[in-house]
Amino acid sequence: MNSTKNFVQNENLSVGYVETQYYTFAKPPNELKLDSGEKLGPITLAYETYGKLNKNKTNAILLCHAFSGDAHVAGINKDDGSIGWWDAMVGPKKAFDTEKFFVICSNIIGGCKGSTGPSSLNPKTKKPYALDFPVITVKDIVNAQKCLIDYLEIEKLFSIAGGSMGGMQALQWVVSYPDMVRSVIPIATTLKHSPQQIAFNEVGRQAIMSDHNWNNGDYYGKTIPSKGLALARMIGHITYMSDISMKEKFGRKIKEKKQVFKFEPDFEVEGYLRYRGDSFVKRFDANSYLYITKAMDYFDLLGEKKLNEVFKNIKTKFLVIAFKSDWLYPLYQSHEIVKACKMADVDTTFCEIESTYGHDAFLLEVEEETHLIKHFLNKIYSEIEE
Amino acid sequence: MNSTKNFVQNENLSVGYVETQYYTFAKPPNELKLDSGEKLGPITLAYETYGKLNKNKTNAILLCHAFSGDAHVAGINKDDGSIGWWDAMVGPKKAFDTEKFFVICSNIIGGCKGSTGPSSLNPKTKKPYALDFPVITVKDIVNAQKCLIDYLEIEKLFSIAGGSMGGMQALQWVVSYPDMVRSVIPIATTLKHSPQQIAFNEVGRQAIMSDHNWNNGDYYGKTIPSKGLALARMIGHITYMSDISMKEKFGRKIKEKKQVFKFEPDFEVEGYLRYRGDSFVKRFDANSYLYITKAMDYFDLLGEKKLNEVFKNIKTKFLVIAFKSDWLYPLYQSHEIVKACKMADVDTTFCEIESTYGHDAFLLEVEEETHLIKHFLNKIYSEIEE
Structure with missing residues (x-):
């Protein structure tokens, strides 16, 4: 298997130059009803795509970024030359193989990398929202992403993957839109934020x-x-x-x-x-x-539910990944996700990676993750393509 | 064994009302040469004592406080009615039994609880030192304490105990003045501060x-x-x-x-x-x-030394205590202290306490600590009193 270094250095394994695109909810509903009851709109989402959507639209993968990430997950940004935040994982022959899959990544609402957030202009005041921006939840973030996926005319995502807060979004997708998610890869994440x-x-x-x-x-x-x-x-x-x-x-x-x-x-x-x-x-x-x-702090998929109820009747296939030295999102939180899956008879694979990198491991343990994710995706993909 | 609650509630088990005392280095050297090469003086130390020093002066125990502690370790302060920070551990029949031992606790230099620190008046300017206060190390803190012990005319301390930064002082005492420390109890501490x-x-x-x-x-x-x-x-x-x-x-x-x-x-x-x-x-x-x-950050007893050299030729007896859920001063740091002792053939007892309190456990796990410390102290005391 290639090392991280080779992934980046070998131009043949890069998606090349990419441009960030923007989608603004243009027709009604051009606003989103939020968890809080407030409304937000119009909403722009910054996003990038790599690879090609196949005819049957069965090969789309949504990548969800972590707290400070953005839509630029792979390749070289045309404007500033920056390399995507998970470039080692997304590209031809990589974990998320862009020769096979159509990969989408969008910046979350509330962010500051092109999607509508507190620094965006409030249409009512023509000034930045600042604290007039409404409180948002991971559910709201996912609901906005769903509008983008609808706009791209994808009825079912082949997979959703993400680490940390990206993993929370992935899990929220499964719960909010179970029929739209064939498989999911929550990495170094949790069902709910702990007091720590x-x-x-x-x-x-x-x-x-x-x-x-x-x-x-x-x-x-x-x-x-x-x-x-x-x-x-x-x-x-x-x-x-x-x-x-x-x-x-x-x-x-x-x-x-x-x-x-x-x-x-x-x-x-x-x-x-x-x-x-x-x-x-x-x-x-x-x-x-x-x-x-x-x-993130509001995130609590469990709430009043029992653990066996969270993923009840879910058909989505899970690959849960966690890292031994991650003390911010400790192993037991991934164990809890797996337990919730098992109790609901959901098809689940769990892998605990020996890493000393702590929580950052989800961005750094490319070789191990590639091995796991590639195999997981290919197996499911071969089943649906049969 | 009594619970923590009983220790505090039962007046018979309290040292009662206490008054903080102050010792100012009055005769030369009325200043301390510091690790940095700078000089500090005159120095005042706030301290409290409980119990009585015996005739042979063999029963003195020095307690070293942690980062934000003070000299008021036990009893009720006469002025403000406050209870000492380790009252559950210090008093008649308690872990540090004041019917048997003469217990001393002093506020460290650099602090703000009566000992000379950055908020004290700089004799040269007649204004608070502020940043004119020199950089100090744990070694300097211990050297100042040593002046107090000399002033109290104690040639050899029966024991020194402390948790966290108190433990660092205790360890520094052993290295700086090995012949003055019969036994030592470093709790939830380390030989050196880690990058984290x-x-x-x-x-x-x-x-x-x-x-x-x-x-x-x-x-x-x-x-x-x-x-x-x-x-x-x-x-x-x-x-x-x-x-x-x-x-x-x-x-x-x-x-x-x-x-x-x-x-x-x-x-x-x-x-x-x-x-x-x-x-x-x-x-x-x-x-x-x-x-x-x-x-604390400068603290590094090891430095360029090999682990087997730190406590070479030390006759002090060690009781090392650590807590399983303490992730700030993790177990491996106490294991390292024990290893250094064992490699130097120092008489060492190690106990790992099952506690969920994290680093705070050294202040809270009174019952377990009492059991361990009382036994350790009594055994050594009976040997010297024979």
Whole structure:
């Protein structure tokens, strides 16, 4: 099997140059009724597609991005030359083989990468929504995606896959539109956010809202709450890595000291976190941070239901993937998904990958994931194509 | 065995009303040469003692407090009525039995509970030190404590115990003054801070320094950086608990909604963290937060040494205690202490306590700790008293 490096370096294995497309709900309903009862519209979704939809429209795969992701999952962006966030997994002969499948990825609502979110213009005020943007849930995010899939005239998705919050969307799809999902691949995710997960998100939100430049969300065109947003991201980064991956990456290595100020970073890990925080500020909107983390925290597929009821009568086939060193979305949460499937007699494969990368593993363990996902997809695809 | 509740409720088991005392290094050297090469002085240490020092001065136990602790470890403070932070463990017939032992606890330098720290007056400027306070290390903290022990005319401590950063001090004592420590009880601690531990401390420091009221440390007599300090404490609290203890305490329970503002806390865990953050601001100094976390991050007893060299020729007897759900100071760090002891042929007992409380367990698992510590201390004490 090719290594990650080869996937990226070999041009023949890339989807090549891609352009982000935009779909705005143009005809009624040009607005979406949200979980909260509020309405949002018009809604634009930024999305990309790779490969070709076959005649019977049976080969479409939807990839759902995680918290800070976007629609650009593979290839090279025509405008800025950036490589897709899961390029190693999406392309000719890769895990999501674009010679065989039609792959779709859209930016979520509430985001800031081309889809309607708090930084978008509010048609009523002609100013950015800011905190006038309604509270959204993972269900709302999926309902908006469904409009895109309808627009693409796909009646049944061959598969939906995603890690972390992408996995929540995948699971929500199965519950909201069971007949539209032939197979699903939830990776490093959960049926519901735990108090610890909520707590980490809450301190991120507090970091942003404590920044006096946040100004109650009204900072567009003014100074942005960059310190708060960077801090939120620093906290996030600790949770995405593992104790051991930090040790492997940094140890207790001391940065070269050039400044005498006492609380400048001494250790490499400190400098790294500050760098990651600062670079995040350039590409992400603070209010989107608030709205999307809240959507994750509200996520609870179980609610008052018993575990055996969540996936009752579901025909979707599951491949559940989790990583041993992921302490943000620990193994037991994936076990719970599997248990819910098994109790409902749903066809489920579970794989626990030995990785030291922590939660980030879903983006990094390409070789293992490719092996699992390729086999899973090909097997089901061969069944329907017979 | 009595439960925690009984320890506190039964007045006969309390050391009663206590008063904090202050010792200022009065005669030369009235200053301390620090690890950094800088000098600090005069130094005042706030301390409390319980029980009576015996004639031979063989029954003194030093308790070292954790990050945000103080000298008031047991009994009821005469001035404010507050109960000591480890009252359940210190008193007549308790783990540290004050009918038998003379127990000492002092606030660390760099702190803000009566010992010299960044909020103390700088004798040179007659203003609070703020960032003119020198960088300190755990070794410096211990060297200052040693002046207090010398002043109390104790040549050899019967034992030193402490959890978390208290454990680091205890270990440092053994290395710095091996002949002064008959036995040691490091609890939920480490030989050196890991990159993950440094990272969590660093985001706490960033939270404080990002608060515009921090003002480069110069906020005394002005508006304090309360938002940043509260945020730092919130992050800390997540790391002190465990995933499971948060689940047991909060679940996904929703707070009663009284406000309509979108990012007010929905979940109990959010409200709890905000409460803990806000109440911390009333009792702790932001600059002390910076200095003490830095001292923890610098802590590395191993350095360039091999593991078998750390405790070479040490005669001190060890009781190492760790907690299964403590992910901030994980088990493997206590295993490393034990391994270092065993490799140096040091008399060592190790106990791993089954607890769901996370790092907080060292303050809460009173029954288990009492059992272990009482037995350990009595056995050694009976040997020397024979």
